[in-house]
Amino acid sequence: xxxxxxxxxxxxxxxxxxxxxxxxxxxxxxxxxxxxxxxxxxxxxxxxxxxxxxxxxxxxxxxxxxxxxxxxxxxxxxxxxxxxxxxxxxxxxxxxxxxxxxxxxxxxxxxxxxxxxxxxxxxxxxxxxxxxxxxxxxxxxxxxxxxxxxxxxxxxxxxxxxxxxxxxxxxxxxxxxxxxxxxxxxxxxxxxxxxxxxxxxxxxxxxxxxxxxxxxxxxxxxxxxxxxxxxxxxxxxxxxxxxxxxxxxxxxxxxxxxxxxxxxxxxxxxxxxxxxxxxxxxxxxxxxxxxxxxxxxxxxxxxxxxxxxxxxxxxxxxxxxxxxxxxxxxxxxxxxxxxxxxxxxxxxxxxxxxxxxxxxxxxxxxxxxxxxxxxxxxxxxxxxxxxxxxxxxxxxxxxxxxxxxxxxxxxxxxxxxxxxxxxxxxxxxxxxxxxxxxxxxxxxxxxxxxxxxxxxxxxxxxxxxxxxxxxxxxxxxx
Amino acid sequence: xxxxxxxxxxxxxxxxxxxxxxxxxxxxxxxxxxxxxxxxxxxxxxxxxxxxxxxxxxxxxxxxxxxxxxxxxxxxxxxxxxxxxxxxxxxxxxxxxxxxxxxxxxxxxxxxxxxxxxxxxxxxxxxxxxxxxxxxxxxxxxxxxxxxxxxxxxxxxxxxxxxxxxxxxxxxxxxxxxxx
Numbered sequence: 001x002x003x004x005x006x007x008x009x010x011x012x013x014x015x016x017x018x019x020x021x022x023x024x025x026x027x028x029x030x031x032x033x034x035x036x037x038x039x040x041x042x043x044x045x046x047x048x049x050x051x052x053x054x055x056x057x058x059x060x061x062x063x064x065x066x067x068x069x070x071x072x073x074x075x076x077x078x079x080x081x082x083x084x085x086x087x088x089x090x091x092x093x094x095x096x097x098x099x100x101x102x103x104x105x106x107x108x109x110x111x112x113x114x115x116x117x118x119x120x121x122x123x124x125x126x127x128x129x130x131x132x133x134x135x136x137x138x139x140x141x142x143x144x145x146x147x148x149x150x151x152x153x154x155x156x157x158x159x160x161x162x163x164x165x166x167x168x169x170x171x172x173x174x175x176x177x178x179x180x181x182x183x184x185x186x187x188x189x190x191x192x193x194x195x196x197x198x199x200x201x202x203x204x205x206x207x208x209x210x211x212x213x214x215x216x217x218x219x220x221x222x223x224x225x226x227x228x229x230x231x232x233x234x235x236x237x238x239x240x241x242x243x244x245x246x247x248x249x250x251x252x253x254x255x256x257x258x259x260x261x262x263x264x265x266x267x268x269x270x271x272x273x274x275x276x277x278x279x280x281x282x283x284x285x286x287x288x289x290x291x292x293x294x295x296x297x298x299x300x301x302x303x304x305x306x307x308x309x310x311x312x313x314x315x316x317x318x319x320x321x322x323x324x325x326x327x328x329x330x331x332x333x334x335x336x337x338x339x340x341x342x343x344x345x346x347x348x349x350x351x352x353x354x355x356x357x358x359x360x361x362x363x364x365x366x367x368x369x370x371x372x373x374x375x376x377x378x379x380x381x382x383x384x385x386x387x388x389x390x391x392x393x394x395x396x397x398x399x400x401x402x403x404x405x406x407x408x409x410x411x412x413x414x415x416x417x418x419x420x421x422x423x424x425x426x427x428x429x430x431x432x433x434x435x436x437x438x439x440x441x442x443x444x445x446x447x448x449x450x451x452x453x454x455x456x457x458x459x460x461x462x463x464x465x466x467x468x469x470x471x472x473x474x475x476x477x478x
Numbered sequence: 479x480x481x482x483x484x485x486x487x488x489x490x491x492x493x494x495x496x497x498x499x500x501x502x503x504x505x506x507x508x509x510x511x512x513x514x515x516x517x518x519x520x521x522x523x524x525x526x527x528x529x530x531x532x533x534x535x536x537x538x539x540x541x542x543x544x545x546x547x548x549x550x551x552x553x554x555x556x557x558x559x560x561x562x563x564x565x566x567x568x569x570x571x572x573x574x575x576x577x578x579x580x581x582x583x584x585x586x587x588x589x590x591x592x593x594x595x596x597x598x599x600x601x602x603x604x605x606x607x608x609x610x611x612x613x614x615x616x617x618x619x620x621x622x623x624x625x626x627x628x629x630x631x632x633x634x635x636x637x638x639x640x641x642x643x644x645x646x647x648x649x650x651x652x653x654x655x656x657x658x
Contacts (some may be wrong), residue, residue, distance in 0.1 A: 023508055023612035149543060157547035161559055161566040169573040177580040184584055186611070188509075195607035211594030214601065215507040217492075219591045221515035226587035230580055233533075237576045244569050275657045371570045447509040447612075451485060 053425020078410035090130035096274020097123025256397030265317035273386035311360035357384025536578020585642035
């Protein structure tokens, strides 16, 4: 299909979809990744590796549950270490998924179409990793349900004034709403899979998941309303979730934490790291699965531009932090800034500025925005930088605060690292499974994009005409 | 049921069927076609109202829960803050508003659409599987007051479709969408 595609693909960088595609070709191409192609060696290798890391995560969890939370490197005064750093990091990564699927939908950005599905999956898996940390970081994780409100014989309720309780509501709402949004988006595609899979077992599984979707016009009408409403709901949700996470710090009294710019600055940082992760995943995905027609240079360039914008907001946040520390005239605030720049953790702060503020400046150049290997490396650098940002905020502020007699140092223990790498393994294991069993690109929305593209080109050629002799029609009916 | 190969064809066919007086009909398409639902006479969408109610219930319920538990049920002095510390109640009120409206949006959409329903007579039509790929269908249902098998077939054939077929109702035990 689409064999006579013009060769000007590289020149025309404004295309969000390579020319020559029809409803049938986008459907076949995306569903073939799951339904017809055999297992790839690279997939098996990648899944095996991430599964081994997942086993390491389970080992760590077992060790911490049996031995105690003291296995982690947390000591007075730094009682929040990797657990909170990684919690905020993972939650932040999740935010780009919702941003792409919800905010870009509200702004009717059609370049969102080919990246929203796996960005949403990324959100879910990142939130799954993030959700482990608040649990494992508790001294007695088996009492976690005390954080939820339920009528009990002790007449006790959660403490509504604590941002950690807000976190429970924010993160669980975020996980549920993202899951619903993702699933609603999947229903028409699951129906496509049901109709196209040849194997009875997968037909039944996809048939159950598709819930009998049949593409009725009335159903589509309600579906679109629901999808749009969900997008409208998810947008303030994203902002609120990372705001609540930032209030864990901003509501505290620690110098370096009690900063009113944290809510917007954490949200910008979340979008920054999230888009970096989307790029980290999208670049290999489009290459290994031959999706260059759908994830075009236009997508990569647009994401690079968002990286630049949010990177500048984050840099502005660093500048404001430093300025107001000085401007406050408060000894402790001034010392906090001096400690970050020249104290025992100076190298984390210096690397942070290098990764988050300086490296992103290359994206001003169009050459850099369209140089795929460079973008990929840069996206990883930004992920590291955003991890360092959380580390700097959490650890350096706690290590040296009000009472010099209570100063200390923190270093992650081997269990901190094994838990962190383990969640990375879990994230990728889920992602590999997702690539194998669900459509990585939203098929129904791609068909809509095909229709819109045709309409704009004033094409008289509507969709299905030439390339569908239906040889592979699912007419194995009966 | 008539099968079409383009969105424009099915929309104009639906409009003509509506003008011809048919009311009980449905159209099927692989992606949401602009104006198709209106063309078959669907105008009343109650989903936004339901979502508003769901959101209000979530938010009011959350605030009431926090106020009741910390002012009435078991008032405790935490950090010297007032019992009714409303600013601290806002984040959870907000989150539960979002949760209430999102759950209502999804369940409401599925419920109003009558899903999940894995069996439906239209799945019996050979080739209907293409409704999720690149074909568009218009179906006039037999419970329409004007329904008459021969005139409906003639009318549908007059719309220049690719194919007209009769939908077997679920009388035969084969009416399972999974069976195809």
